[in-house]
């Protein structure tokens with residue numbers, strides 16, 4: 169593996185080399201979606217140029233090729249997550265769909281009035297709303313783990329919440345809004361000690377750290393391709409075979425059946441049982457290309473680089489007397505969330521855009537968290553390994569412009 173160098177890997181991402189409002193683009197919105205390396209763009213393009221066909225039932229060469237690409241990608245994901253079996257990897261549209269699958273096919277049939285699901289105040293809406301919906305449909309209760317003012321999960325409260333009625337824990341691995349890295353292994357250990365299964369929302373974790381589902385021993389793990397430098401519209405649900413075998417399908421259609429008569433439908437085995445209809449084959453091919461690209465990068469060094477840049481940005485921002493950093497967890501990824509007393513986050517984002525700097529502003533799909541923080545919105549810069557110190561300096565300089573206009 170070649171030593172990590174942000175300036176070198178950056179060249180693999182053609183989109184970064186462009187002007188925005190006449191200024192070189194500084195892309196700091198990676199938590200919303202990451203940019204794609206040429207290897208991913210080429211894999212998708214080659215698939216459509218020479219390999220496009222529907223999968224699984226075709227006898228012609230292109231269909232066989234597409235099926236091999238699709239099922240080969242499942243092995244790539246299995247290895248990436250260190251799952252025991254490839255049938256534990258289900259392709260879905262993204263993290264949102266993965267969590268909805270578990271909420272509908274695992275939780276809803278199981279939940280009785282008074283049962284409990286545990287989430288936290290840090291969750292993205294996609295790891296909150298599906299559970300709220302499941303609770304409303306069944307009479308179950310949503311328990312919400314609070315956080316400290318620094319943005320860390322209150323593990324003492326979490327442990328206290330786990331009880332006889334807890335049917336599932338569903339927690340984020342890494343907070344998109346604050347960057348907090350949750351103690352995933354400890355979360356699983358405490359739940360399993362009481363026989364409670366755990367789903368981890370890994371949407372923000374997989375692009376920034378090595379995730380090993382066997383070592384974590386989580387029961388479900390969800391992530392999206394597009395945050396992992398792959399295409400949009402594709403994601404993964406990992407689930408332990410012994411749990412997913414027992415779950416009913418949640419969507420009916422082609423591929424998820426083994427036989428259909430007028431009287432009876434028999435369902436397919438894993439993973440096809442959860443992959444009804446023609447999937448996003450090109451998306452799967454692109455996702456595998458993204459993972460293979462990442463396999464060539466020293467992810468530990470890349471992650472250390474991102475974190476160092478974020479801490480550098482935070483040190484610079486703390487020199488601004490009108491900036492308040494939001495989220496000061498001890499274990500934190502490359503996410504810098506902040507508010508300014510002089511300007512609304514929306515204005516910050518708009519002015520930064522004019523300077524060529526792309527950040528995200530708003531509630532980050534975490535309204536309960538914003539409520540807890542007592543702010544309607546934050547501005548968020550989120551880093552990827554292709555960002556450089558120069559990007560951060562441009563970001564900080566652009567914030568200086570905001571101050572000049574509003575301060």
Ligand SMILES: Cc1ncc(COP(=O)(O)O)c(C=O)c1O
Nearest residue numbers: 262263264292294344371372392
């Ligand atoms: C922590 C977290 N969970 C879930 C999601 C939802 O991912 P998707 O929209 O790709 O389904 C996101 C997206 O921002 C996220 O950051």
